[in-house]
Amino acid sequence: MSHASHSPNMQFSNSMNSIEPAPVSNRLCIHCNTLIPKNRKDDFCCRGCATVYELLQVRGLDTYYELKKKGRSIRKAVPVDDEVENLEKNSFQYLDDPEFLRLYSTAASENPNSLLTGRSMQFYLDGVHCAACVWLTEKVSDFVEGVDSVRLDLANSVATVKLNTEGSFGIVAEEFARLGYRPHPVKQDTLHALKKRDERIMLVQLAVAGACTGNIMLLAVSLYSGLTGPLAEQFKWISFGLFLPVFLFSSIPFYRGAWGAIRTQQISIDIPIVLGILLGTAMSVANLINGSDHVYFDSLSALVFLLLSSRYVLRRAQQNALNASNLIHFLTPSIARKKNEEGLFEEISLNLLRTGDVVEVRAGECIPVDGIVQQGQSMLNCALLTGESQLQKIEPGQNVFAGTVNQQAPILVTVSESGSQTRLGQILHSMEENLNRRAPIVAFADRVSKSFVTTVLILVGLVFFGGFYLLGDWHETMNRALALAIVTCPCAFALATPLAMSSSIARCARSGILVKGGDVLEKLSQISAVYLDKTGTLTTGRFEVLKYTGDEQLLPIIYALESRSNHPVAQAIIRYLDPPETLPEVENFVETLGKGVAGTIQGDHYRIGRLKKAMSSPSSQKIEKQSSASPVETQIGIYRNEVLVAEIVLGDRIRTDSQEALEALRSLELNLKILSGDSSSAVHFTAEKLGIPLSDAVAEKTPEEKSEIISKDPKALMVGDGANDAVALASAYVSLAVHSGMEVSMRAADCCLFSPGVLPIHRLIVVSRETMKVIHRNFIFSLAYNIVGGIAAILGKVDPLFAAVLMPLSAFTVLISSMSGTAKLRKISNEGVIG
Amino acid sequence: MKVIYLMLPIALALGFGFVAAFIWITLRGQYDDLETPAHRILIPEDSLEASHIQVNHEELNQV
Numbered sequence: 001m002s003h004a005s006h007s008p009n010m011q012f013s014n015s016m017n018s019i020e021p022a023p024v025s026n027r028l029c030i031h032c033n034t035l036i037p038k039n040r041k042d043d044f045c046c047r048g049c050a051t052v053y054e055l056l057q058v059r060g061l062d063t064y065y066e067l068k069k070k071g072r073s074i075r076k077a078v079p080v081d082d083e084v085e086n087l088e089k090n091s092f093q094y095l096d097d098p099e100f101l102r103l104y105s106t107a108a109s110e111n112p113n114s115l116l117t118g119r120s121m122q123f124y125l126d127g128v129h130c131a132a133c134v135w136l137t138e139k140v141s142d143f144v145e146g147v148d149s150v151r152l153d154l155a156n157s158v159a160t161v162k163l164n165t166e167g168s169f170g171i172v173a174e175e176f177a178r179l180g181y182r183p184h185p186v187k188q189d190t191l192h193a194l195k196k197r198d199e200r201i202m203l204v205q206l207a208v209a210g211a212c213t214g215n216i217m218l219l220a221v222s223l224y225s226g227l228t229g230p231l232a233e234q235f236k237w238i239s240f241g242l243f244l245p246v247f248l249f250s251s252i253p254f255y256r257g258a259w260g261a262i263r264t265q266q267i268s269i270d271i272p273i274v275l276g277i278l279l280g281t282a283m284s285v286a287n288l289i290n291g292s293d294h295v296y297f298d299s300l301s302a303l304v305f306l307l308l309s310s311r312y313v314l315r316r317a318q319q320n321a322l323n324a325s326n327l328i329h330f331l332t333p334s335i336a337r338k339k340n341e342e343g344l345f346e347e348i349s350l351n352l353l354r355t356g357d358v359v360e361v362r363a364g365e366c367i368p369v370d371g372i373v374q375q376g377q378s379m380l381n382c383a384l385l386t387g388e389s390q391l392q393k394i395e396p397g398q399n400v401f402a403g404t405v406n407q408q409a410p411i412l413v414t415v416s417e418s419g420s421q422t423r424l425g426q427i428l429h430s431m432e433e434n435l436n437r438r439a440p441i442v443a444f445a446d447r448v449s450k451s452f453v454t455t456v457l458i459l460v461g462l463v464f465f466g467g468f469y470l471l472g473d474w475h476e477t478m479n480r481a482l483a484l485a486i487v488t489c490p491c492a493f494a495l496a497t498p499l500a501m502s503s504s505i506a507r508c509a510r511s512g513i514l515v516k517g518g519d520v521l522e523k524l525s526q527i528s529a530v531y532l533d534k535t536g537t538l539t540t541g542r543f544e545v546l547k548y549t550g551d552e553q554l555l556p557i558i559y560a561l562e563s564r565s566n567h568p569v570a571q572a573i574i575r576y577l578d579p580p581e582t583l584p585e586v587e588n589f590v591e592t593l594g595k596g597v598a599g600t601i602q603g604d605h606y607r608i609g610r611l612k613k614a615m616s617s618p619s620s621q622k623i624e625k626q627s628s629a630s631p632v633e634t635q636i637g638i639y640r641n642e643v644l645v646a647e648i649v650l651g652d653r654i655r656t657d658s659q660e661a662l663e664a665l666r667s668l669e670l671n672l673k674i675l676s677g678d679s680s681s682a683v684h685f686t687a688e689k690l691g692i693p694l695s696d697a698v699a700e701k702t703p704e705e706k707s708e709i710i711s712k713d714p715k716a717l718m719v720g721d722g723a724n725d726a727v728a729l730a731s732a733y734v735s736l737a738v739h740s741g742m743e744v745s746m747r748a749a750d751c752c753l754f755s756p757g758v759l760p761i762h763r764l765i766v767v768s769r770e771t772m773k774v775i776h777r778n779f780i781f782s783l784a785y786n787i788v789g790g791i792a793a794i795l796g797k798v799d800p801l802f803a804a805v806l807m808p809l810s811a812f813t814v815l816i817s818s819m820s821g822t823a824k825l826r827k828i829s830n831e832g833v834i835g
Numbered sequence: 836m837k838v839i840y841l842m843l844p845i846a847l848a849l850g851f852g853f854v855a856a857f858i859w860i861t862l863r864g865q866y867d868d869l870e871t872p873a874h875r876i877l878i879p880e881d882s883l884e885a886s887h888i889q890v891n892h893e894e895l896n897q898v
Contacts, residue, residue, distance in 0.1 A: 070877050074870060134874050207854060211851070
């Protein structure tokens, strides 16, 4: 195995660089068309792009660049990860493990006539974005032996690889990685297949409803305009025939929804819809047989078609938001490097690990298990698990937990717990419990429709019997009851909520916010307090240079010294500095753990280490406190011949937009609170900087305590990122996970952000409030229509035919009202669109 | 107006022929991916033919 050749440079992963971009020139990278950083001399933005370019030239695949010019990009091209340079051979070997194949691949049994009896596997590919990417990835089948075909689904970034019996998924994946598309195998569960089937059937139902409605309406036009005689009779029967597929097939989703609601003794909007459909159908059929003029097949099928379309649009909008995200990214299987009997490391699936096994965790990797460090010293980032912003030093004998990130040097860990038994696993478990326990909110629409439906039913009954008693005319009574039932058919009513919700969810998706359902918007519009996590939410959650005081001339020297170390502090400094044009020669380089680095440059002795003056005299510490230093910051001094010449302050930086975001939230009259697992000094420091009263800044809370606090507040929005927030996210009234959070928190939260920072929260809340306004407007309109129409029907001023013409008209008005939204809604969603 | 007894069935048959075709291709999965085909059409045909470039993996690692 080649793990021994592992280079420490690999820690400088691309994701780290992309947040804080270096100054750029105005030239574009040949490979990915992004701006090239100033300090690069060639035509590429990074080493990764250069490596891939070279490979394509060598293989004669430069058609890629011609195709790239012709095609349109569906998403922004991103620079190739620098890791492509250090790609090790066989690093995807685990893909061909029989256990793995069983879970992740499917046998091509669909076509038994085919001789290609191989298996297929799906990969999520990072960075595919245009026609050239389609060409390049599908070309892989030409130059890797044993590959039958590769098909790329560009919108979802998913490639399906089909192998001959001889092929290897490991080699294909390696090939993708070499071409600059990092592959992540996608698990092919039955749920996914079912969802796909569902979607296809939904589309067919919509198509059938559409085609039938169109035809019925054509026939209805002649009936409305006064067609009589045998032809009219025949037309009615044909409409009935055309209505049958809508009634028996396209309306199935409503029957299912209504039945489900009745069985669980809940009220859903599906119940009045089904009632309307059944009642309308029964009356129309009765009239058809009696030879009366009043059949309403056109209105009924139009109702079904409109409702199905709005649901389909809603689903597509949510799907697109999911695709645009990198959520699938996190589905990457968990692999651990286990030491086997011969003392070599092999990659195995996480769930095969047993207590007592020894695993290797390289720098920059997430620790996969709970265990005890056996060998190696390093620094640990626990931010995602506990919320602590300071790095922790670890040495042999110490406990480490799954979900923390090893920052500095490779370590060996003896497994004590793995999988669901780990601390992370327990958090996951209690998060899922909380998610299940959360009481479903009775949506406004359902509350209204419940009383609405009851009222209508009682009224129809009253008119029917009371009318007969008062008027004594059976025919007239029947007509009035019919007109009332049709005029109050909850058509506009049923459309009011889903249409407004789906257009708002689509608006959110366009500006990088995933909202997981319509009820989330309603809850968001009601909140009175926002609880924010600190580390990773209000702050960037990683070590960064905050301030440099000293001579510019010293920078190359600092760079030369720190680039030899892989201490997290050194890495943060390197990230901050531009690489100098000429690197000064370093002699006698020494790195002492905990003390820093030292070396001789141009005859002078330089040392970079923890700043001493703040520690030594209490008076200067006081002064420091007044200026900029805080308990969350680390101060580094640069000493020339043991004389202090420059200072660097590092810490967990508050995001640039946090202040602005909190101001915006305050303007919405929301209570802002910090809820963190970090030390109280760090939390108070952040609270003070952001103007949050210390009484509202709660620190040193375990995930469970956080959850308890949040569940006591009935109208709270929880905002967080890490595993330590997941339980609180699940138990909050409504919750939101910020960008680059953990999978756990994204799964627990009701909405997720796909751009860094907390600024979009303001937009989301405004959108939710405006959406509720639109919904209320729709309700008022359709209620007014129903009341006026209903009274007119009771008084006998409206005949059933006229009511049937009015019904689609009212639905259409609701449609227009929902699509146009409010002026504020249009304004705010145009602001936030990300390209 | 007799002609309507000829036209109506033809019109309906025509319409439902297309509905049937739509159902068929939907269930075969042609509407699963609406994005990629629009891009794939840009790729010249000759570059899709299997030219079968053999790649030696040992060599690749030196690139």
